[in-house]
Amino acid sequence: MPEITEYAPGTPSWADLLAHDGQVAKDFYTTLFGWEYQDHPAGPDMTYTMYTHNGQAACASAEAGPGQEDLPPHWSVYVTVDDLEAAVERAQAAGGTVVFGPMDVTPMPDHTVGRMAIIQDREGAFLRLWYPVAHAGAGVMMEPGALCWFELATTDPESAADFYQQVLGVEINQDENVQEFPYWLMTLGDQMVGGIIQIGEDWGPVPPNWGVYFGVNDVDATANHAKELGGSAIVEPRDLLDFARFSVLRDAEGAVFTVIRLNDWH
Template identity: 40%
Template sequence: MSEVTEKYAPGTPCWVDLMAPDQQAALDVYRDLFGWQGEIGPPEFGGYAMCLLNGKPVCGIGPAMAPPGQPAPPTVWTTYLSTDDADAAQAAITANGGTVMVPVMDVGTVGRMLIASDPTGAVFGVWQPLDFFGAQVVNEPGALTWNELHTGDPAKAKTFYKAVFGADIEPMSMAEAGDYHVLKVGGRPVGGVANLANAPAGMPAHWLTYFAVDDTDSTVDALVKRNGNVLVPPFDMPAGRMSVVADPQGAVFAVIKTKPM
């Protein structure tokens, strides 16, 4: 098991969560798909459920709740980037062309968070750890393994994430990678950046969450049996065999069986 025992460096994806219209249905689907254990949480945390894999936190699933007079939020997996100072990150986001959607708030004693979009339109979260630093298991079947920014303007994204988080976006060195880029923190790859110029017309900028699996094809088949949808059928690529899917409530994510390094 790839356990994480200390907080993530600023700019590193550290957590993902899903706000679902039917929280219990989502918990049931992902329990069957990935083996997560999670229960609806206490009212003081909005019922937010911490999902565990072998007893370790891997992600969160909460109920989708619309602010008074506002439409329901989209059903999406949100990537959170770690920071040492949420207030400073919020100010930097605004100063560098981003938009703050949910201002900094305290989450009990576990941390501080905000939701924003970058100048290219991709929505992400920011997490300042206090008692809780994020996912404690990664890169194992059923756990988070990669986070990927899809943007129509990689150059603008590069400037933004460098200014706000100190992260670098650099071309991938592999010849077969094409114009794929890598998000790096302290010289270490922590995520990917894909150019929407290669995507179907009209696709908005977004962050895509990848979960590791033992078998991509059987995982996709299992999701289809639970009324999920296949957006990109399983295929082989340099990092392994992957697929892009949507759960029964419409949340999009990717699954991948990575090749041995």
């Protein structure tokens, strides 16, 4: 597929992993997905690892730095905005919290790759807002080996839908095609950009969070390989309605992600 060079405002465009041991993360994901990686300086004694799929930027990881030692390993989602300060103001007005920023992301002197802020929605889920300068986001999506979907798990989908419609300018409606469980779709025009699902009582102590899906050619084989690499399965491979097969996994340090294969991939 051609390299993606820009994302419409309101579109999830990037994801990165906070790891306790950066090398463990690199070994796990490069082996599981066949990615290559390159380490980049990200400040004093800090490294930002960029993963590539077929030569195009796929996602990234970073080792926990000072003040992050107690955070569990986890994936974070970035959404592109065209005015960072305005988006932050909308988040505050809608009842959210600004956790960090806005700030320039300048890994090297005189090289600003973008501007970022971290917000927390009403229910507590964290989201990164991204204003691109030199880094638009993932150069590839929606294929095996790449990010494919972004999903908010929350305790109050209606409240979350109201919040993100105000902040991101997306439309969010319940998906009438899904009868088995309530599901909400985020759309920009005719493009689906994300989903919202309610945290079930049987999930255990799961806080509201944004999660990532990666495309794979074989869900069952990938889940088994993840276990061989020290990961585990939260949801064993299963069919998703009539259009996909998926599995929810933990990596070797416990970070949660989902793998999926769409039935129309040939």
